[in-house]
Amino acid sequence: MIHIYDSLTRTKRAFVSLNPGEVSIYVCGVTPYAEAHVGHARPAVVWDMIKRHFIRRGYVVRHVQNFTDIDDKIVRQSHLTNTPADRLGQQYIMEYNHLMERLHVLPPDFAPRVTENIERIVLFIQGLLDHQKAYVAGQDVYFSVQTDQDYGRLSGRHLDELYQGVRVDVHEGKREAADFALWKSAPSDEPGWESPWGYGRPGWHIECSAMSSHYLGLQFDLHGGGIDLIFPHHENERAQSRGLFECEAAQFWVHNGLITQNGVKMSKSLGNGLGLNEIMENVDPLILRTYLLSVHYRTPLDFSMQGLEDWGRGIQRIWRLWDESRAQPAPSEWIDEPWAEALRTFETRFLDCLDDDFNSARAFAEVFDMMHSAYQGIEQDHRAFALGWARHNLLQANMILDFLPGDAGVSTRHTDDMARRLLALREQARNNRDYIEADQIRSLLMKAGYTIEDTPNGPRLVFGA
RNA sequence: GGCGACGUAGCCAAGUGGUAAGGCAGGGGUCUGCAAAACCCCUAUGCCCCGGUUCGAAUCCGGGCGUCGCCUCCA
Numbered sequence: 058m059i060h061i062y063d064s065l066t067r068t069k070r071a072f073v074s075l076n077p078g079e080v081s082i083y084v085c086g087v088t089p090y091a092e093a094h095v096g097h098a099r100p101a102v103v104w105d106m107i108k109r110h111f112i113r114r115g116y117v118v119r120h121v122q123n124f125t126d127i128d129d130k131i132v133r134q135s136h137l138t139n140t141p142a143d144r145l146g147q148q149y150i151m152e153y154n155h156l157m158e159r160l161h162v163l164p165p166d167f168a169p170r171v172t173e174n175i176e177r178i179v180l181f182i183q184g185l186l187d188h189q190k191a192y193v194a195g196q197d198v199y200f201s202v203q204t205d206q207d208y209g210r211l212s213g214r215h216l217d218e219l220y221q222g223v224r225v226d227v228h229e230g231k232r233e234a235a236d237f238a239l240w241k242s243a244p245s246d247e248p249g250w251e252s253p254w255g256y257g258r259p260g261w262h263i264e265c266s267a268m269s270s271h272y273l274g275l276q277f278d279l280h281g282g283g284i285d286l287i288f289p290h291h292e293n294e295r296a297q298s299r300g301l302f303e304c305e306a307a308q309f310w311v312h313n314g315l316i317t318q319n320g321v322k323m324s325k326s327l328g329n330g331l332g333l334n335e336i337m338e339n340v341d342p343l344i345l346r347t348y349l350l351s352v353h354y355r356t357p358l359d360f361s362m363q364g365l366e367d368w369g370r371g372i373q374r375i376w377r378l379w380d381e382s383r384a385q386p387a388p389s390e391w392i393d394e395p396w397a398e399a400l401r402t403f404e405t406r407f408l409d410c411l412d413d414d415f416n417s418a419r420a421f422a423e424v425f426d427m428m429h430s431a432y433q434g435i436e437q438d439h440r441a442f443a444l445g446w447a448r449h450n451l452l453q454a455n456m457i458l459d460f461l462p463g464d465a466g467v468s469t470r471h472t473d474d475m476a477r478r479l480l481a482l483r484e485q486a487r488n489n490r491d492y493i494e495a496d497q498i499r500s501l502l503m504k505a506g507y508t509i510e511d512t513p514n515g516p517r518l519v520f521g522a
Numbered sequence: 523g524g525c526g527a528c529g530u531a532g533c534c535a536a537g538u539g540g541u542a543a544g545g546c547a548g549g550g551g552u553c554u555g556c557a558a559a560a561c562c563c564c565u566a567u568g569c570c571c572c573g574g575u576u577c578g579a580a581u582c583c584g585g586g587c588g589u590c591g592c593c594u595c596c597a
Contacts, residue, residue: 067526087597100597130595213525214593261595283597284527290596314527315591324596351545352535357528357590364534367546374545377560410536418536422544432561492555499557510559519559 089149094330194230196242212288280307388445
């Protein structure tokens with residue numbers, strides 16, 4: 058049984074999907090107007106892990122993640138760079154998709170864009186007007202917050218506070234300060250669409266209500282995003298969907314913690330975001346991926362290259378055992394030892410960790426423990442058995458966490474013929490006790506970026522270290 | 523100011539009532555021609571502080587202190 062923490066009720070409870078055997082997920086995606094930073098990678102990687110776990114547990118997953126490919130920031134950036142807004146969005150969407158691919162993030166089943174859903178959005182707004190949940194002010198349309206008795210519950214806010222907190226801008230034509238725009242008029246020389254209320258663009262929150270209901274139905278299982286989206290975005294989204302459908306859209310609200318750097322939140326507006334391209338120039342994408350999973354998804358993560366590299370050393374230990382075991386066939390014998398039992402029962406414990414609110418941090422601890430059991434088996438002369446189970450267990454864990462190097466990564470480490478020939482020459486020299494020659498070859502290889510590992514089974518070349 | 527989260531070893535981090543997972547770094551060892559790598563062993567009588575509840579608290583309650591987030595765009 059999977060248990061999930063729900064931000065609305067602030068409790069962890071058992072997950073029962075709305076439709077047996079199926080899970081529907083809506084995750085708020087990015088606004089593509091700048092390069093994605095680590096903060097954007099976290100929800101993507103976390104939801105990838107969550108989705109894989111559901112699949113592993115036998116669910117059919119329907120996963121939607123949108124692109125907000127038109128809004129004020131895109132328009133502004135479009136002016137600054139003298140690039141049409143649609144081309145700008147397209148460009149950063151492609152880059153985002155490429156970055157996610159490098160992080161082994163499976164694409165969502167649907168990646169709808171606002172610009173492709175304007176009609177649906179207009180219909181949604183019209184529906185809210187028909188239900189007396191919204192009103193027209195000039196060429197704008199606003200949602201009337203006081204029509205929702207439960208408004209503020211998700212973010213823990215009270216309406217009267219919200220009225221006090223914000224000063225009402227009379228020019229905006231809002232009746233109450235807390236009301237928010239569903240449709241905003243735009244100058245004719247800016248991107249926009251004709252609507253019953255005039256030329257303009259949709260407000261930020263309405264797109265998600267319109268798209269989630271279209272792709273997943275009026276009610277779906279999980280709604281995700283960064284914890285910074287709770288207010289106002291998710292609060293408003295919830296109000297919109299309740300306003301039109303008179304039911305709770307999401308069964309669980311699932312929010313990931315934010316990434317900070319030196320204790321300060323990373324954000325595009327602050328300009329302190331660390332770009333994914335830059336990070337992955339220095340560190341293997343899989344190390345970054347697993348680093349984001351090395352912490353529970355709701356815990357804030359203070360990002361540093363040092364921390365990333367430290368974690369990477371642990372991952373590289375996993376890779377070595379994988380190298381060692383990858384060709385090993387499945388074991389058929391039965392060994393009655395504690396370490397053998399631990400190898401046999403690994404998967405149960407591993408999946409249990411993930412059942413408990415997707416605790417990937419604990420799941421990784423199980424992987425490291427499992428490695429230890431495998432080495433115990435090797436020490437006790439059960440090499441084939443231990444490696445066979447290690448391979449099996451690593452593959453099982455890899456289905457969800459996805460940390461093993463792909464074939465490309467392995468081939469670069471093994472197919473350099475020149476290096477292998479040099480290694481053979483060194484072995485020859487060592488056998489002849491010509492250690493001067495042997496050491497010269499070794500330092501040559503080291504300069505080329507190789508590490509020689511003299512194992513009991515002979516030398517091995519590892520590229521990079 | 524309001525709401526919320528967090529504070530666990532040198533660093534990162536699990537654990538939400540039963541006697542402190544895991545990773546990195548560090549120390550010792552095995553292996554090795556030497557080294558490196560790998561593997562093995564060790565490393566928090568204590569979980570920000572002070573009270574309280576309990577047979578028992580990192581975990582629950584109260585009060586502090588500190589850091590961060592949201593309240594405007596934000597993953």
